[in-house]
Amino acid sequence: MTVSIRQTARTSPFPASAGIGLRSAHVQEILDSRPALGWVEAHSENYFGRGIPRHYLERIRRDYPVSLHGVGLSVGSTDALDLDHLAALRELVADIEPVFVSEHLSWSSVGGRYLNDLLPLPYTEEALVHVAARVAEIQQRLGRQILIENISSYLQFEASAIPEWEFLAELAKRSGCALLLDVNNIYVSASNHGFDAHRYLQAIPVAAVREMHLAGFTRKVFDDGDILIDTHNRRVAPEVWRLYAAAVARFGAVPTLIEWDSELPALSVLLDEARRAQSIMEAHDARAA
């Protein structure tokens, strides 16, 4: 019985449905209650090395499609690509057979020192050439296309000469990668840097977008202004739901993930957020039909 479920999950086309980020605190409840949920996304590095967490991810995989979302590959770094990290990811991909493998448009290490954060790049032609080559190499070594996600940023470099949306579109074109649009990150960065989030959406090629992310942010108030921080510790903000509806109107219903990484609520809260994303997709499909 278990085997047939696994095969069904792997051979059926991946639906444009809502999923949630998999957190270890929720794993047992998901396995026990098998909630109606399109898919789950797991942070790749949490499952490197075939430890105890891998066992649970493999069990989850029998019941749900899984996507693998990396936070540590340091795609935009000028250091050499970490081939051990990539080999660990490749092994995980072979085991889990994810629907998507995604990484970030960011860097997190230089000179062998890791800052373990998603750091912004200067949007220059030099960086574009570099990142496009890196993404192409990653795809070649993994033997599959990856998705690249836009990050939230709290600063912009003076050196930047290309808007982020153009950089992302051009990266997809040059490297052949697909895109994971994080709608919350677009909202956060638009607010932090004063650009128009809708203009961002309009500049992204429709065919490149395979997945969207939604999460909650935190507003940090300073004397000289506010900075929105991508904290993943609360419900999706109303403004972000509105932007998501605009994104669905442009890109259609694509698999959408609710991310919640700290101050974790009950599983039911995540499922509730996922249902809301699902209903926005369904409303779009109903209009389109």
Added chain:
Amino acid sequence: MPALRELQTGFAAAMFDPEAAVRIAPGVQAQGIESARRLQVYRNNLFAGLTGVLAAVYPVTRRLVGEAWFDQAARGYIAVHPSRCGDVHRYGDGFAAYIGGCPGADALPYLTDTARLEWRYHCAFHAEQLPSLNIDSLRSLRQDDYPRLCLKLQPSARLLDSAYPVLRIWQVNQADWTGDPSDAAVVDLAEGGIRLLILREGLEVAFIPLGRGEHAWLQGLGRGMNLLESQQQAAALDPDFDLGAALRRHLLQGVFSGWRT
């Protein structure tokens, strides 16, 4: 140096060094909020993120010293021990030794060893479990091959030798510990030390108390010694060390994953 490399190098330095932050600030757009504040957001994220990583690996240590002391020690550790890996689960080796040298740590003499226990537990939790070496697979060995036999320990196997009852300390500080709460306050340090094998067993991590000779023997095997060398190391510390009994016990326990001669 190409501009991107230079920018990344300068940014990374700015996370740890205020003067480096001053140097790169002109390269950051101010836009209402000053560059220094924007860089500070990243510095906070970095330190809070890795402090969270350490807190997840060392929950008992954190409980013993309190959150404020732990978080301050973590900041100090992060500042001088940069992460070297994109997989944060590999960060924090050496934190046990570091906190032992922090001001006030001498009030808790068992602190470093408790943290060492937690690191080993963490490593075993994330390690692969290979099929255990089957006793039958050794039957092809001739009697005179035995001294040269090298046994490979499971990837999860870790050893600990402490002068303090650190397993007891670890147990009474678990969130789901259901024993007499007053016991938690009266772990008797005079109970003495403990030697442990920490080993993944399926979906659990087991703590297996070891005799002095057994510990030295497994330590020798783990370092690549053959059966004769490791037995000599064990016997030097424990004249009663029984190689046959130790070999049987740990084969049955699944401690070994392979052998060579």
